[in-house]
Amino acid sequence: MDYDVLIIGAGIVGAAIARQLCRYQLRVALLDKEADVSFGTSKANSGIVHAGFHEKPGSLKAKVCVRGNLLYGQWAEELEFPFRRCGILTIATDEEQAHQIEAMYRHGVQNNVPYMQILSGERVMEMEPNLTPDVREAVYAPTGGIVEPYEMIFAIVENACQNGVSLLTNTKVDAIEPLPEGLRVMSGSRELTARFVVNAAGLYADEISRLAGAEEFTIIPRKGEEYLLDKRAGSLVKTVIFPIPTKKSKGILVIPTVDGTLMLGPTATEVEDKEDRATTTEGLQYILEHVRPMVPGIQLKDIITSFVGLRPTIAGDDFYIARSQKVPALIQAAGIQSPGLTSAPAIAEMVKDILLQAGLALVESPTYNPRRVGAKKIRYLKTDEIDRLIQDNPAYARVVCRCERISEAEIIQAVRAGHTTLDGVKFATRAGMGRCQGGFCTFRVMEIICRETGMSYDEITKRGGESWVVSGHLG
Known part of the structure; x- marks a missing residue:
C-alpha cells in the first residue's frame, strides 16, 4: 500500500483529520481536486467558532461542536493562526x-x-x-x-506536512476500486492505494461514496x-x-x-x-x-x-461520520455544514477513534511537533518590531498591498510555501482583500510569483484550472 490513510478533501475537515493523524507513525496523504487547500466550501465559511447552543441536544453536531470549540484555543496557540x-x-x-x-x-x-x-x-x-x-x-x-478559515486551514496543513503528511493538489478522484485490504484511488493515469480512505469531500462526498460502491446519499x-x-x-x-x-x-x-x-x-x-x-x-x-x-x-x-x-447539506440535518457498512476501508465524514468549522478538531478525534477501532495501529511518532511558526505580519507589529525585521530582510520595507499593509516579504513566504495562485496568495496574506480588491497590487503579486517560481504571466491563474489572468501576448 502507498498509504495507511488517504484523505479525500483538503477543506477544514480533511485538514484537521490529517493533522490529527500526523502525530502517529503512519503514511498519510491529503488529496484535493483544487489547486490549493481550502479552495472549496471552506474558503467561503463565515469564520464563526460556534458556542454550541444552536444545536439540537443529543445530536452529533452538538457533541462535536462543543468539544471542537474547547480545542480551538490550543490549536490556535500551537499553530499561530488568528483566533478571538x-x-x-x-x-x-x-x-x-x-x-x-x-x-x-x-x-x-x-x-x-x-x-x-x-x-x-x-x-x-x-x-x-x-x-x-x-x-x-x-x-x-x-x-x-472568530477565525479566518483559510488562514487556519493553511496553518493546519502546513503543520501536518511538517510532520510527514503528503499533500496532493490538482488531484481529482476519477474512480475507486476495492482491494483485498484497502482501496485503489485513481486520478487520471495516477493510482494511489491505501488501507483506509477518508471521505471528507464536502459537496462531492456523495459522489465519492458512490464511486467507492458505498452508501447512497445525496448532498444538496x-x-x-x-x-x-x-x-x-x-x-x-x-x-x-x-x-x-x-x-x-x-x-x-x-x-x-x-x-x-x-x-x-x-x-x-x-x-x-x-x-x-x-x-x-x-x-x-x-x-x-x-x-x-x-x-x-x-x-x-x-x-x-x-x-x-x-x-453540503444531507438528509437528517446531522453530520454523517462513520465507517462504511458496505466498504469497510472507507470512513465517511459527510454532510459537514454549520457548525463544521467549529467541530473540525473534534471530528478529527472521532475519525481517529474510528480508524483505531477498525484495526489501524496508532503508534506515537517520536518526532511529532504540534507547533508551527506563523509568518511575521507587519500589520500586527509595532514600529520598532518592523524596523528589526527590515534590518534582517529589506523585503519587509516594500509594501505591496497598501489597503491591508502586506509586505513583499510576506508574499514571498506565501509563494515559497506553495501558494502560487492569486487566491492562494490572497488567502495566505490578505493581499487583494482590501478596499481596492487588488486593483493596485495584483500585478505586483504576479510579478513576485513569476520571479519566485519561474512561471510566466500567462501561466498564473486566479484559483487554478482555466482561471488565467493574462490571456496572451500583444505584438
Whole structure:
C-alpha cells in the first residue's frame, strides 16, 4: 500500500483529520481536486467558532461542536493562526422571540455550553450600543469566537506536512476500486492505494461514496451569499450578532472578522449546481433587509466585495461520520455544514477513534511537533518590531498591498510555501482583500510569483484550472 490513510478533501475537515493523524507513525496523504487547500466550501465559511447552543441536544453536531470549540484555543496557540473569543449574542426584539431565547439557553445548558447568560436589553445595549434599541433580551455565549478559515486551514496543513503528511493538489478522484485490504484511488493515469480512505469531500462526498460502491446519499448544496464591509465599518459591533434562527439556517448575521472588518450573511438557498457561486441582487437586498433592523448603522456604500459559500447539506440535518457498512476501508465524514468549522478538531478525534477501532495501529511518532511558526505580519507589529525585521530582510520595507499593509516579504513566504495562485496568495496574506480588491497590487503579486517560481504571466491563474489572468501576448 502507498498509504495507511488517504484523505479525500483538503477543506477544514480533511485538514484537521490529517493533522490529527500526523502525530502517529503512519503514511498519510491529503488529496484535493483544487489547486490549493481550502479552495472549496471552506474558503467561503463565515469564520464563526460556534458556542454550541444552536444545536439540537443529543445530536452529533452538538457533541462535536462543543468539544471542537474547547480545542480551538490550543490549536490556535500551537499553530499561530488568528483566533478571538469575541462572544456571540442572539438577540430578541419582541415578546415571541424572547420566549425562544429561553429555549436556546436551555439547549445550551443541555449541550454543556459553559458561561452562557440571558441578558436584558439594557445590558445588551451597554455591550453593543450600535444595535437597535428594540432589543428585549439576548443569549450571550462568551466562548463563541472568530477565525479566518483559510488562514487556519493553511496553518493546519502546513503543520501536518511538517510532520510527514503528503499533500496532493490538482488531484481529482476519477474512480475507486476495492482491494483485498484497502482501496485503489485513481486520478487520471495516477493510482494511489491505501488501507483506509477518508471521505471528507464536502459537496462531492456523495459522489465519492458512490464511486467507492458505498452508501447512497445525496448532498444538496445550500447557497449562502456573504458581503464584506470596509474596515471603517468594523467598529459597529464587537460580538457576533445572531437573530432568532429559522428551521433552515441560523439566520442572517453581522460578523466581526479577526482583521477588523465586518461580514453580513449568509443567505440559505438550495440550488442544484455544486459550482453555483454567483451573488445576486436579490441576495444583497435580502441581507440588508435583515441586518439593518439589528444594526441600523450598516450602509450599502461600505460593502467592498461579495462571495458565495455552498453548504453540503444531507438528509437528517446531522453530520454523517462513520465507517462504511458496505466498504469497510472507507470512513465517511459527510454532510459537514454549520457548525463544521467549529467541530473540525473534534471530528478529527472521532475519525481517529474510528480508524483505531477498525484495526489501524496508532503508534506515537517520536518526532511529532504540534507547533508551527506563523509568518511575521507587519500589520500586527509595532514600529520598532518592523524596523528589526527590515534590518534582517529589506523585503519587509516594500509594501505591496497598501489597503491591508502586506509586505513583499510576506508574499514571498506565501509563494515559497506553495501558494502560487492569486487566491492562494490572497488567502495566505490578505493581499487583494482590501478596499481596492487588488486593483493596485495584483500585478505586483504576479510579478513576485513569476520571479519566485519561474512561471510566466500567462501561466498564473486566479484559483487554478482555466482561471488565467493574462490571456496572451500583444505584438
